Amino acid sequence: MRINSLQLFQFRNYQSIDIELNPEIVVLYGTNGAGKTNILESIYVGTIGKSHRTNDTSDMLMFNANESGIVVNFEKKDTPQKVNIKLFRQGSKDIRLNDMKISQKELIGTLNTVIFCPEDLQLIKGSPSGRRRFLDMEISQTSATYYHQLLQYNRLLQQRNTLLKEYRGKQNIPLDEWDIQLADMASFLVKKRLESLKKINLLIDLMNRKLTGGLENLTIGYEQTYGEEGNIIYKKEDFYDLLKQNLPQDRHRLTTSVGPHRDDLRFFSDAIDLKKFGSQGQQRTAVLSLKLSELEFIKSEVGEYPVLLLDDVLSELDELRRTNLLQFIHKRIQTVITTTDIHDFKNLPGVQFIHCQEGRIQYG
Numbered sequence: 001m002r003i004n005s006l007q008l009f010q011f012r013n014y015q016s017i018d019i020e021l022n023p024e025i026v027v028l029y030g031t032n033g034a035g036k037t038n039i040l041e042s043i044y045v046g047t048i049g050k051s052h053r054t055n056d057t058s059d060m061l062m063f064n065a066n067e068s069g070i071v072v073n074f075e076k077k078d079t080p081q082k083v084n085i086k087l088f089r090q091g092s093k094d095i096r097l098n099d100m101k102i103s104q105k106e107l108i109g110t111l112n113t114v115i116f117c118p119e120d121l122q123l124i125k126g127s128p129s130g131r132r133r134f135l136d137m138e139i140s141q142t143s144a145t146y147y148h149q150l151l152q153y154n155r156l157l158q159q160r161n162t163l164l165k166e167y168r169g170k171q172n173i174p175l176d177e178w179d180i181q182l183a184d185m186a187s188f189l190v191k192k193r194l195e196s197l198k199k200i201n202l203l204i205d206l207m208n209r210k211l212t213g214g215l216e217n218l219t220i221g222y223e224q225t226y227g228e229e230g231n232i233i234y235k236k237e238d239f240y241d242l243l244k245q246n247l248p249q250d251r252h253r254l255t256t257s258v259g260p261h262r263d264d265l266r267f268f269s270d271a272i273d274l275k276k277f278g279s280q281g282q283q284r285t286a287v288l289s290l291k292l293s294e295l296e297f298i299k300s301e302v303g304e305y306p307v308l309l310l311d312d313v314l315s316e317l318d319e320l321r322r323t324n325l326l327q328f329i330h331k332r333i334q335t336v337i338t339t340t341d342i343h344d345f346k347n348l349p350g351v352q353f354i355h356c357q358e359g360r361i362q363y364g
């Protein structure tokens with residue numbers, strides 16, 4: 001996967017720019033607030049149709065503009081492709097692939113990227129929803145069916161929760177239809193997550209051994225807060241039974257307590273739970289290994305490496321981890337890096353420098 005050029009129109013602080021990207025490492029540099037992350041964000045919008053940092057489409061439109069445009073020209077397995085996205089003030093979008101209108105669902109999996117930003121360093125310590133989102137988006141980029149089912153599942157779940165509220169204090173709540181469908185989708189999602197996690201586990205351990213010099217063994221476990229301990233629920237019959245069993249509690253709490261929307265991931269280094277007992281450095285290495293395994297996972301599913309977007313994370317990593325990361329991507333993965341300090345990249349071969357300043361860009 002390789003991005004050749006990117007055009008932005010009234011996107012964030014860019015009125016109109018056209019950037020040619022070299023196939024190896026692109027370093028976007030400039031002062032704080034210059035617009036470096038805005039460029040990575042636009043590429044990410046080209047990947048999944050929405051931003052990694054806001055749910056509100058209109059935030060991305062230049063102040064006072066009514067529409068905004070992103071065009072990404074890229075090559076997938078040497079075939080040139082073009083994604084063209086228009087964003088409108090009221091929140092709607094027009095997405096085109098090679099000039100044909102497509103839905104956001106159809107866009108996912110077309111341009112593959114992996115983004116790594118400072119907030120990701122909180123992945124292990126942070127909330128379960130961040131870890132679920134991580135896993136869901138990783139699988140979605142390689143399986144359109146998974147993303148489709150996930151959207152359906154979330155829609156049904158919302159409807160079920162609405163019914164729980166509507167029937168508050170009343171008898172005979174008509175949930176059976178919902179529970180049959182929810183159990184079916186829950187089973188599909190959890191099976192796919194477990195299957196993907198098996199692959200990711202092989203890859204993450206490999207990456208972690210590279211980063212730590214083969215010292216630590218890193219694994220990711222799948223966790224559920226329902227069912228019996230040590231026993232992962234994945235069959236639709238079991239989900240259905242549990243939804244029924246937990247109904248009194250769900251009716252009391254007005255929310256659904258069973259299903260993949262409640263599941264979590266847990267990271268272990270030599271059987272030590274990293275969230276609870278890992279040092280800051282161990283947690284960072286684990287996240288870095290996770291991101292590298294994501295690159296390998298997408299490669300194994302899609303057949304080539306995605307483009308890597310690194311938002312200011314290198315400054316957060318120590319010398320050794322930074323060197324390991326740069327060695328890993330060198331000549332293998334097209335990478336767009338943002339930084340305020342180009343010092344670290346001066347001696348790297350194959351680097352293209354782009355200076356971002358007040359909504360303009362300048363090469364060199």
Ligand SMILES: Nc1ncnc2c1ncn2[C@@H]1O[C@H](COP(=O)(O)OP(=O)(O)OP(=O)(O)O)[C@@H](O)[C@H]1O
Pocket residue numbers: 011012013014030031032033034035036037038039059060061062063312338340
């Ligand atoms: N919708 C918008 N319209 C116009 N300008 C915007 C919009 N949204 C953000 N900006 C501007 O973009 C700039 C922030 O851009 P960005 O987050 O890319 O900065 P950055 O170069 O990554 O900075 P840092 O080094 O601090 O991370 C701010 O100056 C902000 O005012």
Ligand SMILES: [Mg+2]
Pocket residue numbers: 036037038311312338
């Ligand atoms: Mg930034």
